[in-house]
Amino acid sequence: MRKPGIDKFKYYVGIRSLADIATKEDRICVLNITGNESRSVTPVSHAYSGGNIVFGTSPGRRGQVVETPAGNIPVYNNVREGMEAGHKFNVGVVYLPPSAVRDGVAELIRINPDVEKVIILTEKVAMHDAREIRALGQQRGVDIFGANCLGVADSWNHIRIGGALGGDKPEETLRKGSVAIFSNSGNFTTTIANYLSIGGWGTTTLISSGKDVYINYAIPEFAYAGRLLRTIRRIR
Amino acid sequence: MNISGMLHGAGLLKIVDFPASEVLGPEASEHEIHNLIEKCGSVFVKPIFRGGIGKKGKSGLIGRATSLKAAIAEKERLYFAEYKVGNAMYKSRGVTFEGAVPAEHEIYFSITDSTRYRAPVMTLTHHGGMDIEELDKTQIIEVPFDPLTGLKSFVISNALTDLGAPKEIISPLVQHLPKLWDLYHHYGMSTLELNPIRMMPNKSGSLVPVACDFKCGFDRDDPRVNRLTLPDDLFVTEANDFEQEINELRTYQGQSDVYVINEKGTILAPTFGGGANSLVTEVLGNDAIISSDFGGNPPYEKMYEVMRISLKYYLKQTNVLFVIGGKANNTDIFVTFRAMADALRDYFSEHGPTPIYVVIGRGGPQVIRGMGVFKDVCDSLRIPYKIFGFDSAMTDVVNYAQEADRWMKSGGRAEVAKLLGLPADA
CATH class of the missing domain: 3.30.470.20 (ATP-grasp fold, B domain)
Known part of the structure; x- marks a missing residue:
């Protein structure tokens, strides 16, 4: 059963405001947390965000941990085991190899009905799988970012989810300010934030959408969420 | 990766039991062609272009024959037909005979x-x-x-x-x-x-x-x-040999998308990141030899191979080797720059020096160590260079690379050649 989305869109979009993109309340499960890229990026994201990753999965590695400056992240064989251990999450981050991404997304949203957002970092996901992932998200009412994206961040909340926006020292680039950035390119998301920072400006929300044929969270959704955010601030 | 035409299309449609017109390939005997004409009343004779080439009919590249003699005449006309799409010239490699429906x-x-x-x-x-x-x-x-x-x-x-x-x-x-x-x-x-x-x-x-x-x-x-x-x-x-060779390195670890923009360009720009690639390709225009995105934290071996192939094909004609990207998120600049610098050094060692100007603009993890490695190699090869950090706007760095190219074209290349002990026209 699909959750209700925003009426304005003919398809499912759940995120109503840029403030909802990466929040302090988000709790995260990382698939293939011990993979090459995740091993270097996840600990930085976890520490920058105050420890928002509740567990990760890696088949056959149950009992291991990923060490981070903000404490160890437990690793389980699969999502079900992590949830049976009492962990709750609403955001899935996918670092799986391309051929496993579709199944990973299905695992996240079928095993955990509370998933609201899925962020897919993997490049070169087959279009066949991308179209099914889109449909799975639409069917279940889940906002998807990527594939082939670099995640999302909120400079005000000090939250980075998914990929390596801001590089290995996100606090240097993701500085509080008034500019929201949306880019197909993860590199440009960080580079523009960096230019703004050098010029004395800062950012609110940063979104690297990915650049595959299926851009799940795209400009219309970003524009909608941005307009609503400004309205809320004016009311306050 | 495209297919056009019924030669292979009919076979693919057969997999799902979708009816298709009868088709004979270029090896068809006169007897087979004659039988197909007898059965269908006429045949269409179409050149075989690799890839998805459209609008052949409008270009007069489809013949129709109601006799064997006419079919053979069309075969002779179209067997090695050439067809220009944009700047690319395609050459036919045979014909098909397709029964009229x-x-x-x-x-x-x-x-x-x-x-x-x-x-x-x-x-x-x-x-x-x-x-x-x-x-x-x-x-x-x-x-x-x-x-x-x-x-x-x-x-x-x-x-x-x-x-x-x-x-x-x-x-x-x-x-x-x-x-x-x-x-x-x-x-x-x-x-x-x-x-x-x-x-x-x-x-x-x-x-x-x-x-x-x-x-x-x-x-x-x-x-x-x-x-x-x-x-x-x-x-x-x-697609040219360079693109073919680079594409063989395509794996899910790291991007390796590359296209040749201008075979006669003078700026060889390995670019990191899709955004940087768009900006650089747009601004450099026809001065750029390739359009590329080699980001995504490629391992040393892959980056070395990408650079080795790029240099093998294009360094000789290059005025400016322009290594450019934004502030990397996860790409290890030391690893990628060491691989590129090693490939440049090995090229000089194998093929001898060539007059180039190196311009670098990059930021990200281990950028100082990476730039240090590139600087050391440029110094040892005695080639001029300019390195920009991530606090320099990318557009300014691109403008500098263009300025360096203009300088090389107006006598700079001869000066660099002289420094390297090469003839002025090297």
């Missing part, structure tokens, strides 16, 4: 993934056999559908009803067109177009759709394409 109705049908709907989309009209761009919008229908259920009969039926299609074609199309979704979705396709599908009466008088032309594109990231066991050289298109 008599019909009153011609259908256009395609499936592709739409960025607008973010779903697979079927495009359909019963005014097929021509460019659909020439049709009025009311004569064509575009229907997005759910990939989890696929292209079902009711989607076709609804579309044909909305189009006001003649009733005699509705039932056969509703029966046969859904098969094409199986071909599209389960064999790694990213586009599939049949135009025309001709509605041929069978013995009982009811109509059967027969595909008379075929185009498809494959997703090169989808291993399902291998299920088709297509000939290895089918996708060896007119």
